[in-house]
Amino acid sequence: LQELPEIERMPASKGGAIAKAATAVGAAIGADALVAFTQTGTSANLVARYRSPIPIFAFTPEESVRNRLALLWGVETFLVPPVVHTDEMVRQVDAALLDLGRIDRDALVVIVAGSPPGIPGSTNAMRVHVMGNAVAELAPAYRSE
Numbered sequence: 325l326q327e328l329p330e331i332e333r334m335p336a337s338k339g340g341a342i343a344k345a346a347t348a349v350g351a352a353i354g355a356d357a358l359v360a361f362t363q364t365g366t367s368a369n370l371v372a373r374y375r376s377p378i379p380i381f382a383f384t385p386e387e388s389v390r391n392r393l394a395l396l397w398g399v400e401t402f403l404v405p406p407v408v409h410t411d412e413m414v415r416q417v418d419a420a421l422l423d424l425g426r427i428d429r430d431a432l433v434v435i436v437a438g439s440p441p442g443i444p445g446s447t448n449a450m451r452v453h454v455m456g457n458a459v460a461e462l463a464p465a466y467r468s469e
Contacts, residue, residue, distance in 0.1 A: 339447035342436050343370035346450045350378045350434040353452065356427050357381055361413050361437035363444045365389045365396075370447070371436060372396050381426070383416060400426075410439050410449065411458070418458040429456035 334341075343360075350358050358380045360368040368382035380399045384390050385406040393401045404416045417435060421427040433453050438446030 337370075339367060340370050342447050342450050343367065344374060346371060346434045346436045347374040347376045347378075349450065349452065350376060353432055353434075355434045355452070356431040356455075357421070357433040359383065359417055359433050359435045359453075361435070362389065362393075362447075363438075365393050366444075367436055367438070367447045368393050368399055368401075369396060372399050379426075381417075381421065383413070383420070410437060410451075413437055414451070414453055414458045417453065418455060422455060427455050431455045 346358055349355070355378055358371050358376060358378050360371050360380065360382045362368045362382055362384050363386060365382070365384070368380065371380055375397065382393045382399050382401045383404050384393065384401065385404055387403055390401045390403045393399050402420050404420070407413050407416065414435065417433065422429060427433065431454075433455060435451045435453055436447060437449050437451075439449045
């Protein structure tokens, strides 16, 4: 059988465009993971839609969302406390994935999230992160006061 070409369609939303871009960037840079912070599960769902071979981790403060995302193709979920700043999100990624040995220090991950955090449907940011930088507090934004 001949393989069918992939149907290329434009994302219908800002969040969809961010998710598609994150998947493409992850593939281009050889990222070890794609991470979605999500209040409702939509961001993780949008990332998973592209069926990337890169592992997908979803972080949410909502237990019901975590339970629903556990059924989503290729997504491993984490229940985390709510955050106020995106830098706190990155600290949570470092702490959870490094502590569990899911990702190595210095690995690249692509993070999608809404800024400010906690607003459903606000996915508007993509960030390439070097694992360990937040917990090591290398950048001024990560330093504890």
